[in-house]
Amino acid sequence: MSIKHKSHEEYWQDVFPRLQTYLDSETKQDIKDIIFTCLAFYGYLTEDIGQKIRKNQAVSPKLDLFLIFAFDQLRAALVLYENLNLSPLAISARATFENSVSIHFITSNADSAKYADLYHRYKDIVRLKAHRNSLILPPLTEPEINIIKASCPEWFLPDGKLKKNPHWTAIDGMSFEQLVNQVGMKDYYSIYRTTSQFVHASPITVNMYKGPKGMGAIALEKRSKEFALLVCIFSLETLKDYLLFFDVEFDQGYFLGLMKKLNELSQ
DSSP states (O other): OOSSOSSHHHHHHHHHHHHHHHHHHHSOHHHHHHHHHHHHHHHHHHTTGGGTOOSOGGGHHHHHHHHHHHHHHHHHHHHHHHTTOHHHHHHHHHHHHHHHHHHHHHHTSTTHHHHHHHHHHHHHHHHHHHHHHOSSSOOOOHHHHHHHHHHOGGGBOTTSOBOSSOOTTOOTTOOHHHHHHHTTOGGGHHHHHHHHHHHTTOGGGGGGGEETTEEOSSOOHHHHHHHHHHHHHHHHHHHHHHHHHTTOOOOHHHHHHHHHHHHHHHO
């Protein structure tokens, strides 16, 4: 509680204008501009996307969530950067990275249709586990469970029990780290480990909130910038994999130039 103000309304009337001035002065226009450009580029290419697909049409509905999810994270990046929201940016970078790895695994696989279908059907396994473990959700009925078992046999043992630690690929023992290695993105795995510290509220993240004036809720711009640009990079990687897999025409030269600029600004 502030000892200088009589109420939260008085406090906010005093603090908010100074906070906004600080954020405006600390955030960089070239970073905001590149995020906005990524948004415009992504939105332009995905508008009417269903009419642009020239290959693998039957698979497209099963991969559309990847495209939507990445755009959702990308739209958040600009707002989070403008407010220097470090933790949400780190969590968003992790989620966007996972999204990118999964779609790359599917689209680069010789059995891409198979894995797209597994990914699509795995939602029912997640639903089953959620209802089994929840103290709030009602248990599924026996007919509902039987439907899931019949439509998703890959995740069940011969005795009808759900496999331990099922993975969306239905590959026994598959982990995210193994998935990263299989798609040749192991150089990025350190990003996953770092951002995971924010997801789990690890005490090590205190180091990310420290600046010349000590620790505070508003971290240094450099740290927020790094995560915001990672969201852009992995969102565009997701978009690229989708477009190439479905043979959607796009300006690949402009894409490469945009990625080069993002990497330069990340330094």
